[in-house]
Amino acid sequence: MRRKLTSVAGLAVLALTLAACGGPAGTTSSEAPEETGAPGAATDHPYGLEVAEAPEFDEGTTMAELAEAGSITIGTKFDQPLFGLVGPDGNPVGFDVAIGSLVAAELGIPFENIEWVETVSANREPFIEQGQVDIVVATYTINDTRKEVIDFAGPYYVAGQALMVRAGNPEGITGPADVEGRPVCSVEGSTPAQRIVEEYGADLQATDVYSNCLDPLRNGQVVALTTDNVILAGFVDQNPGEFELVNEGETFTEEPYGIGLEKGDDEFRTFINDVLEASYEDGTYASLWEQTAGAVLPTPEGPAADRY
């Protein structure tokens, strides 16, 4: 209770300070009382999540630190439709963003106090190791080499690698075996790119963001784009009539997406796993999916957390 009073006082001070500065302060000061006030406040959350009020955690845990600070830094992708795609207002939207904000909400952190940092395939481990982000929710495949330097909570979704081709499949590609020696586009440093080269002998044409692959695919400079099915589904959805997934998105791998966090923080990992499994039970998970990736992909069953 004391904490709550302190935070109300803090907000009042903040509102006054901002009001003194003029300009946009008007909106800030009028919103502030609503957030801390009545029970209806939870509906302000863009994904309709209820932010926990002053949750209790053991002293010294990451959860206690984050709840105390009232803010969290989350790494996510900024260029992946359905999962993490940054909008004109600078905030990313998608299922990864929803999952990240679910963890934040359980820590008592409202959506507007989350700082989103763009993480690309190659900088996720360094960002976690250096503490530049608290967690990474970025279509992040769990694997053993990554587990040597960081830890994963989850998985919260199992994606799989698939192939996307031009609509009508003019090259007649029926599966990964058909791309041997042919130009296939993907992102340098990603797991799917590595696999299509090492296991299927494709002539990899690598770039730094998946969206760069679309024009070469349209022009026929590459015959396919390969990565996880969910990402490809996003491109199919964004470019109606231009692309299609080989065999209706059939996957040839299992890519369990996990939430990356600092190595050795077992309490935080267990906490996130509990949050995820609770969300499968109470329907929150399905609701978050339907608000984001559910626009294109069928709603999955939440995969059991891998509590290693």
Added chain:
Amino acid sequence: MEALLSNGPLWWDGMRNTLVLTALTTLIGLPLGAVLAGMRVSPVAALRVAAAVFTELARNTPLTLVFFFVFFVLPRLGVTLDFFLSAVIALTFYTTAFFAEAIRSGINSVAFGQAEAARSVGLGFGLTMTEVILPQAIRSVVPPLINVIIALTKNTSVAMGFFIFVLTSVAQRLSTTNGDQVLQIFVGVALSYLLITVPLGQLADYLEQKWKVVR
């Protein structure tokens, strides 16, 4: 570092592409730059203006945008080129302007009286340039030219985002499979760039000494 050492062929793929891009761009860009610099100091106003416009356009456009134009805009205009050729074109377009400016500064460093003397003994513009100005200009132009080539070597890393497997791509690719050695891999790749650029710097020093003019 171990990951880098055990992937020699992959490293060489990246190194080779970086070297070839640098070499081809220099071989095409340097003569073009010399022509452009000649145009900048020529007596024909139209040539001077054309060269100035090109130089300002090319050196003031961010390199990534030049790449973007060649890789994504040209195909939409109906010109679809091989990826490697596109990279060479983008790098050449950008770097030629810097070559031209380096050469022009060399030309300007030759005292104006030299050109006047050459013209007064009856040499035309062409002979004045090739026999009198350029042989003297080359001495002061070598260090800045090598600077441009060093910058070019590092600029080739932009091609990584555009379907070319260069040295930087080696780091990117190996860090996927070796999440525990990311830092070492990037340091190793940075050292690989030094393998190219440090000898270039030494070459500049050597030529500068060799062609030093005692005035």
